[in-house]
Amino acid sequence: MAILRLDPMMVKLLIVVLLATFLPAQGLFVPLFDWLTTAAIALLFFMHGAKLSREKIIAGSSHWRLHLWILFSTFVLFPILGLLLVWWHPVNLSDDIYTGFVYLCILPATVQSAIAFTSMAGGNVAAAVCSASASSLLGVFISPLLVNLVMNIHSAMPGNGLEQVGRIMLQLLVPFVLGHLARRWIGGWVERHRGLIGKTDQSSILLVVYSAFSEAVVNGIWHRVGVMTLVWILAGSIALLVIVLLINLLAARLFGFNRADEITILFCGSKKSLANGVPMANILFPAASVGIIVLPLMIFHQVQLMVCSFIAQRYHKAQQAAQAPAAEVRK
Template sequence: MLKLLAIDRFTLLLVLMVVLASIVPISGQAADIFAVITTIAIAILFFLHGAKLSREAVVQGMMDWKLHGLVFSFTFILFPILGLLAKPILLPLLGQQLYWGFLFLCFLPSTVQSSIAFTSIANGNVASAVCSASFSNIIGMFITPILVSFFILGQSEHGFDPTASIIKITLLLLVPFILGQILRPYVYPKMQKKPSIVKAFDQGSILMVVYGAFSGAVVAGLWHQIEGQTLLILILACSVLLTMVMLLALYIPKWLGFKRADQVAIFFCGSKKTLASGVPMAQILFIGQPLGMIVLPIMIFHQIQLMVCGMIANRWSKQSTTE
C-alpha cells in the first residue's frame, strides 16, 4: 500500500517528527542548543550536495540555455504569479501564516535529487536536469529571499533586511556547497564508499529542522490554531497548484518544439519545489515567525509532488520502452 501511494520511509519519518514535536516539544535552552546542532548539520548537508554534483554533467547541461530558461520561468515566475493570484481566495480561508507558507513554497527553487531521479526513470535528458535543478537551487538562494522580502515580510509590521538574509543563506548554504565542489575530487570517492552516511545527513538534517520548527509551533499553540477543515483546504490548494503547473509544464514544451527527452526534464524540474533547501531557508528568513505553520505547506506539497511524479515517471518509462 505504501508503494502504491509512493510513500517512502522519509515521509513516514517526517510525519513522526510532527507527532513527536506535538507530544514532546523541545523548548528553552535545549531548543537553542538543538538549533545550533541543526545549523551545523545543514551546513554539512550542503557541503555534501556540492561534493556530489558532477562538473562534467553541469558543463554538458549548461549549453541548453533555452531549456534552463523555461524551467527558470516556471520556478520563479509562474509559481509566484499563481501564489499571488490565489491570495484573495486563500488568505481568508487559511489565515496569514499558512498563506505565507503557501506563498513561500511558490518562491522556492526546484528539487535536485528527485527531479534528476524522475527524469532518469522516464528516460529524459538527465544531464540537463542535473544542471537545471542545481542552477535553480543556487540562484534560489538569492531570488527567494528577495521575493520573500518584497511580497511577504516587506508587507508585515516587522522590518526585514533581505541583504542580511542573503548573507546568512550564502554563509550557511552556498559557501559549504562551493567548498564541496572544490574538494569533490577528495570527498566524492569516500562518499561513494559510504552512501548511507550521506543519506543520513541528507534526511537527518531536514528531520531535525522539522522537529525544531514544529516544537516551537506547538509550544505557541499550533494545533489550537489549525482546524481539520483548514488543513483540508491547504491540501486542496497544494494539489490544485501542482496540477495547474504540471499541465502547463506538459504542453508548453511540446508547443515550443522541445524533444521528448527535454520535455521530460522540463516537466520534472519545472513543476517541483524543494523541501531540502526550503526548510533551512525558512529557518533563516522567518525568524520570530510561526515557523511550523510556514513550513507545513511545503511539507504537504512535497509529498503530493512525490506521489504524482512517481506515478507519471513510471508510466512514461513504460511508454518509452514500448516505442
C-alpha cells in the same frame, strides 16, 4: 498502487512532527537544538556541494532554451500562481498558511528527486542535473529577495533583504562551495557512500523540522491548524501542482521540445525543495511562525513525489511499449 504509497521520508517527517507535538524542545534544550540545527544545515549543504559533479553540469549546460523555461517555471510561474491564490483567498485560512503557499512557490527546485524521475521516465538526465543544480544555487539569492519583494512579513532577525541573503549565503552557500571545492579529495568517498550521505541529508532535515515544530507547538500551532485546514492545504497543493504540470507540458510541446526534454521540463519545472525550504524558513521568518509556514511545503513535497512517480511510471511504460516492436524486428 505505487502512487498511494507514502514516501519513507514523509513518514519520518510525520513521526518528527508528532514527537515535537508531544515532546517539544523547551528551556535549556532550545539553544542546544539551535546550535545543532545550524551545524546540520551546514553539513547538509556541504554534502550537496561534494555530490555535485562539474562534468555532468557542463554536459547539460548548453541547452539554454530548456534551462530558461525551467527557471521561468520555478521563479516566475510558481510565484505568480502563489500570489493569485492569496489574492483569490478561496478559503478562510490563517494568513500564515497563505504565506506558506507563497513561500513554497518561490523556492528552488529539488535536485535528487527531479533527476531521479527524469531518469526513470527516459528524459534528458544531463540537462536535468544542470537545471536542478542551477535552480538550487540561484535559489539561495532569488528566494530571499522574492520573500522581501512579495511578502509583508518580518524576518526572524532584524535586517533588510540583502542582509538576509548574506546570512543565507553564510549558512547555505558557503558550506556548499566548500563541499564542492573539497570534492577533488572526498569525491570518491562520497560516490562510494551515497547511502550514508542520503541518511545524513535526511537526518539534517528532520532535525531542522523538529526544531521548527517544537517552537510552533510551544506557540500553539495545533490550536490554529485543524483537520479541515490540512485537507484544504492538501487540495491546494494538488491543484497547484496540476496547474504547473499542465502549463509545463503545453509549453514543452508549443516550443517544440523533444520527448526527452519534455520529461525534463515536467519534472524539473514542477518541483519545490524541502531541503532548501526548511533551512531558509528558519532564517527568513519569526521562529514562532516557521512551523505553520512550512506546513504547505511539507504537504506539497509528498504530493509532488506521489504524482510525479505516477507520471514517470507512465512515461517509462510508454517507452518500453515503443521499444518492444523494434526489439522484435531485430530478432
